[in-house]
Amino acid sequence: MSQNVPIGIIGGSGLYEIEGLNIVETLDIDTPFGKPSAPIVIGEIDGRRVAFLPRHGQHHQHSPTHVPYRANIWALKSIGVFWLVTVSAVGSLKEEIVPGHFAIPDQIIDKTVKRPNSMFDEIAVHVGLSRPFHPMLRDVLLECVKAEGITVHDGGTYVCMEGPAFSTIAESELHRAWGASLIGMTAMPEARLAREAEMCYATIALPTDYDVWHEDDHVDVSKVMEIIRQNVSNVRRVLKRVIPAIPLGKEAECDASQALQYAIMTKPEAIPEWTRQNLDIILGKYIG
Numbered sequence: 001m002s003q004n005v006p007i008g009i010i011g012g013s014g015l016y017e018i019e020g021l022n023i024v025e026t027l028d029i030d031t032p033f034g035k036p037s038a039p040i041v042i043g044e045i046d047g048r049r050v051a052f053l054p055r056h057g058q059h060h061q062h063s064p065t066h067v068p069y070r071a072n073i074w075a076l077k078s079i080g081v082f083w084l085v086t087v088s089a090v091g092s093l094k095e096e097i098v099p100g101h102f103a104i105p106d107q108i109i110d111k112t113v114k115r116p117n118s119m120f121d122e123i124a125v126h127v128g129l130s131r132p133f134h135p136m137l138r139d140v141l142l143e144c145v146k147a148e149g150i151t152v153h154d155g156g157t158y159v160c161m162e163g164p165a166f167s168t169i170a171e172s173e174l175h176r177a178w179g180a181s182l183i184g185m186t187a188m189p190e191a192r193l194a195r196e197a198e199m200c201y202a203t204i205a206l207p208t209d210y211d212v213w214h215e216d217d218h219v220d221v222s223k224v225m226e227i228i229r230q231n232v233s234n235v236r237r238v239l240k241r242v243i244p245a246i247p248l249g250k251e252a253e254c255d256a257s258q259a260l261q262y263a264i265m266t267k268p269e270a271i272p273e274w275t276r277q278n279l280d281i282i283l284g285k286y287i288g
Contacts, residue, residue: 004080005042007246008051008199009239010072012186012206013060013089014228018052019236021045029078032278033070033116037062040075046244051081055186064163064185065114073193074119078281082257083137083246084199087235089228090158090184091166091211093176097153099227102145102234103182103205107157108132109175110188114162117189119196119282122275123266127259132191136247136254137202144241145204150234156181158205160188172213183211197282200256204238206231260286 009018021043028039041052053072056062076084090103097103110117118125145152159175161167163185167175175183182205194201208227251257260283268287276287 003049005049005051006080006082006248007048007243008053008076008081008084010084010086010190011052011054012087013056014225014232015054015087015235018043018050018239020240021050021052024049027079029075031071031074031078033074034068036071036075037068040079042079045240048243048246048248050243051076051079055086065112067186069190069193070116070119073190073197073199074281077197077199082199082251083248084194084201085137085141085239085242086187086190086201086203088184088186088203088205089208089224089231090182090205091209092207093159093172093180093183093211093213094156097156097181097207098151099207099209100230101151101153101207102231102238103153103156103207104133104138104141104145105158105182105203105205106131106133106135106138106155108187108191109157109159109178109180110192111159111161112188115189117192119193119279120275122272123264123270125196125260125263126265127192127195127263129192129195132187132195133202134200134254134256136250137200140242140245140247141202141204141238144238144245147241148234148237150238153181158182158184158187158203160184160186167212169212172211176213182207195256195259198257198259200251200254204235206235
């Protein structure tokens with residue numbers, strides 16, 4: 001690869017490619033955490049280099065629990081990605097968030113239990129995650145969705161459940177009682193890992209159904225897929241606006257670029273060699 005790729009896009013259910021992307025190369029990357037979900041496609045839109053990775057694989061072979069989240073983030077970091085836009089199909093927990101609308105969440109509740117949730121297994125690193133979806137990138141996404149004339153909801157809490165089964169009615173009502181807006185299966189540990197990798201991360205959430213709290217007491221997969229197809233058509237148009245709107249050159253203004261500055265608790269001399277070698281792309285500027 002001849003140069004860094006500053007913008008990354010992780011596609012969710014139904015989004016396995018980006019229209020209008022002039023493909024330059026495809027990278028099959030090995031990481032300390034195994035292979036990413038799929039080879040990373042590098043392309044250009046409006047003269048900007050973009051990396052695209054389908055979260056669930058090219059054939060949707062990875063369930064939410066078994067997506068190789070750490071490998072995905074490491075691979076994108078290794079090629080220079082800082083601005084990381086993700087797309088996720090979700091359920092709506094609020095009447096006003098109608099399936100087919102878009103949402104740009106600003107908070108997460110993590111209910112996952114089976115997934116490795118940190119890059120740092122051998123040392124103590126405590127990143128701040130008060131704003132898991134970064135405001136700088138959220139603002140870009142909001143404006144681009146509005147420009148396409150799509151109804152979009154600004155903010156809201158995304159509950160990330162383990163899956164792969166959908167919620168029970170009791171769980172759905174609990175999440176609504178918490179004041180949450182969206183229910184999904186993939187934002188965690190993705191958002192946390194992106195923060196550990198000092199990336200500016202935000203999500204376009206695509207509501208496909210009302211979960212099971214609504215008058216329809218089940219999630220019909222065939223109906224979900226119909227809404228996904230509609231949403232994916234719209235999100236492709238949005239992404240073509242997002243890529244040229246990302247504020248390249250302003251990385252230093254985003255606090256994600258210094259997320260590890262005061263987060264590494266382990267003394268440098270106690271950091272194992274495996275961590276030094278394999279996580280140098282993340283830790284190198286702090287531990288030498």
